[in-house]
Amino acid sequence: AQSVTQLDSQVPVFEEAPVELRCNYSSSVSVYLFWYVQYPNQGLQLLLKYLSGSTLVKGINGFEAEFNKSQTSFHLRKPSVHISDTAEYFCAVRGHNAGNMLTFGGGTRLMVKP
Amino acid sequence: SAVISQKPSRDICQRGTSLTIQCQVDSQVTMMFWYRQQPGQSLTLIATANQGSEATYESGFVIDKFPISRPNLTFSTLTVSNLSPEDSSIYLCSVSTGTGDYEQYFGPGTRLTVT
Numbered sequence: 707a708q709s710v711t712q713l714d715s716q717v718p719v720f721e722e723a724p725v726e727l728r729c730n731y732s733s734s735v736s737v738y739l740f741w742y743v744q745y746p747n748q749g750l751q752l753l754l755k756y757l758s759g760s761t762l763v764k765g766i767n768g769f770e771a772e773f774n775k776s777q778t779s780f781h782l783r784k785p786s787v788h789i790s791d792t793a794e795y796f797c798a799v800r801g802h803n804a805g806n807m808l809t810f811g812g813g814t815r816l817m818v819k820p
Numbered sequence: 821s822a823v824i825s826q827k828p829s830r831d832i833c834q835r836g837t838s839l840t841i842q843c844q845v846d847s848q849v850t851m852m853f854w855y856r857q858q859p860g861q862s863l864t865l866i867a868t869a870n871q872g873s874e875a876t877y878e879s880g881f882v883i884d885k886f887p888i889s890r891p892n893l894t895f896s897t898l899t900v901s902n903l904s905p906e907d908s909s910i911y912l913c914s915v916s917t918g919t920g921d922y923e924q925y926f927g928p929g930t931r932l933t934v935t
Contacts, residue, residue, distance in 0.1 A: 738922045747931075749824075749926040749927050749929050752923055755922070796862060807853065808914075811862060812862045813861075
């Protein structure tokens with residue numbers, strides 16, 4: 707079984723400032739890692755994913771994340787945020803075992819202020 | 821990838837009634853999932869629906885309360901029965917294409933309010 711902890715429920719930040727949203731996971735098997743974004747009144751959209759290979763993965767809208775196996779972390783970063791990045795961000799893991807489903811973290815609300 | 825639509829997008833229902841949510845995918849998929857997102861909360865998996873077999877429910881969710889149909893590879897329904905205010909949530913349909921990208925795609929959700 708897997709579990710995901712998003713350490714910050716809310717992150718306020720000013721426009722054009724950098725941001726990091728933290729995600730730690732626990733699993734007894736190797737995992738695939740994902741970040742999803744949910745804009746107000748919308749479904750979830752994939753930002754990026756780590757399956758294998760380079761531990762630094764780049765996604766849409768200028769976001770990137772780094773997989774750190776020793777720290778079991780997958781933090782999401784953006785060097786300069788925009789007002790339009792205001793949304794809920796979910797970290798999720800999926801075990802390598804066939805049939806394993808996504809397990810979601812509690813979410814982090816990113817609030818970008820002008 | 822997969823494009824998912826859900827109907828209705830939102831509804832207000834009275835206590836004791838039921839609501840059936842439809843999920844339509846633009847391609848054939850093996851695995852479909854139903855999630856619940858309670859207000860201000862993360863997503864919780866209700867069940868996995870595979871075509872040709874009965875849905876598999878997660879702990880805390882039962883078929884009598886959340887019956888699911890999966891008549892073909894592009895469509896599924898979730899019914900929320902005997903509604904109570906605690907059922908007020910967003911219900912999301914999700915699919916896995918099984919093509920090796922390990923990604924799940926999500927529908928826009930159905931916002932249910934029970935009065």
